[in-house]
Amino acid sequence: MFGFEAIIAHDGLGISVIGISIVFVSLILLSFAVSRIHKLIGLWDKRSKYYNRSKKPQQKDQKTPSVLVPTLPQDVQRVSRQFKLLIEWMGEPFPLPKLLDLSGKCGLSHPHSTINEFIKCELIIPAENGYYILNKQVEEKILLLEEKRSSA
Amino acid sequence: MENLLIEFLSNTGFALADYRNIIMILVGIIILYLGVAKEYEPLLLVPIGFGILIGNIPVIKDFGLGIYESGSFLNYVYYGVTHDIYPPLIFLGIGALTDFSTMLARPVLMLLGAAAQIGIFTTFLGALAIGFPPNEAASIGIIGGADGPTAIFLTAMLAPRLIGPIAVAAYSYMALVPVIQPPIMRLLTTRKERLIKMEEPREVSKKEKIIFPIVGFLLCCFLAPAALPLLGMLFFGNLLKECVVVERLARTARTSLIDIVTILLGVTVGASTQADVFLTRQSIGIFALGAFSFAIATASGVIFAKIMNLFLRKKINPLVGAAGVSAVPNSARVVQMVGQAEDPTNFLLMHAMAPNISGVIGSAIAAAILWSFMSL
Secondary structure, X not given: OOHXXXXXXXXXXXXXXXXXXXXXXXXHHHHHHHHHHHHHHHHHHOHHHXXXXXXXXXXXHHHHHHHHXXXXXXXXXXXXXXXXXXXXHHOOOEOHHXXXXXXXXXXXXXXXXXXXXXXXXXXXXXXXXXXEEEOHHHXXXXXXXXXXXXXX | OHHHHHHHHHOOHHHHOOHHHHHHHHHHHHHHHXXXXXXXXXXXXHHHHHHHHHHOOOOOOOOOOOOOOOOOHHHHHHHHHHOOOHHHHHHHHHHHHOOXXXXXXXXXXXXXXXXXXXXXXXXXXXXXXXXXXXXXXXXHHHHXXXXXXXXXXXXXXXXXXXXXXXXXXXXXXXXXXXXXXXXXXXXXXXXXXXXXXXXXXXXXXXXXXXHHXXXXXXXXXXXXXXXXXXXXXXXXXXXXXXXXXXXXXXXXXXXXXXXXXXXXXXXXXXXXXXXXXXXXXXXXXXXXXXXXXHHHXXXXXXXXXXXXXXHOOOOOOXXXXXXXXXXXXXXXXXXXXXXXXXXXXXXXXXXXXXXXXXXHHHHHHHHHHHHHHHHO
């Protein structure tokens, strides 16, 4: 048998079409798997970061109200709003000397000791290169406590 | 004493030789010339060329000398070919030699390796059409994969009597990649396309390189289990290379082991081309179909790259498609050569390695599929 007749008789077309399809499917699946490998590795490498991120808020939730916030004197708690406005105006991260200078110019009382209290209770925390940022979580706790006090 | 001398003279090669032995010895010398003087794949062509000389010295039948006579030295060594021992070992060495980074960096280029396998199935149809039985047609088609070990692997399973012509055709065309591919590549691409510069591949991490052979092996062999001996060894070799902790094993696989197997495979494949077995009409048909298969494979890769460019944002230089035939790294070098002829600042070699390596995987899968279909 020769020609198209031989191809049909031996199911050549079927074998060829299925064959090339399987080759394509295999390499498409392999290329898909390969394109995911580095992303999965990336996730795996950052697992500790994700784990810490999910853990940190819980730890601070327990810590902030019971330990840090009550140690903040009431007058300092009240003045914290004004410092927050100054920090928002300066933008984060900010240098401590500038905050001191501005708070003095704005006539806030005892800026040195107030800022020291903020650092102690971690309302202001160090960022990179000697700059500082406002700790939003502690700030929220202070606001909550203040609201509770005023409603009482 | 006179009788002894006459008997001795009648048993010499000069007395036993016929014109077919002379033709085959000339073929062997041409192959040696291509390997030594032209440096076309010398690691393959020199052992094969000399093997052809060995196999075509006329010897007395049943003297235990010929490759097809059981008990002869050549017959023992040929066992590794007929029983599919050498091809997987060659794949082990290839795996330990190959860096898969470029393929991992841009996996979409793997599709070009799949496209080039169209040549295998087209030639399979062509071989059926000119009267070859299906198992032989499948073995002839695999020449288009441009992968000598895979061609031998499949032929030993499906059509052992054709090992000689198919192996010589496959290796010859692999060696002649720099001659066969460039005209097809130029014919199917415009100058503008040949000038396309591809962006640098991203850096691939060590972890990726270690995970790939495991994922690749599991995926490919679950899909096409018949590819297990070839792909198992290929990915295992690559794992040895990438995991670093077994450097001694990796070094052996990519140096001594692959060299020893190449010598044994090359010489015995060459010696299997005994004139009475090799010089047949079928062999001429096999060589013609092999060339056709190779040309179709090259063209399929280039055309598929052009089709992909219609959908891709980051364009592919279509020349890279020609590297989908799995002559590693010869066809990737040809892509680089043709690309640089147009623009000396265009470096396509690393991009071409991706389809080149995926072509090896693709042709092994194609061989496994053909083997499975023919065994049903």
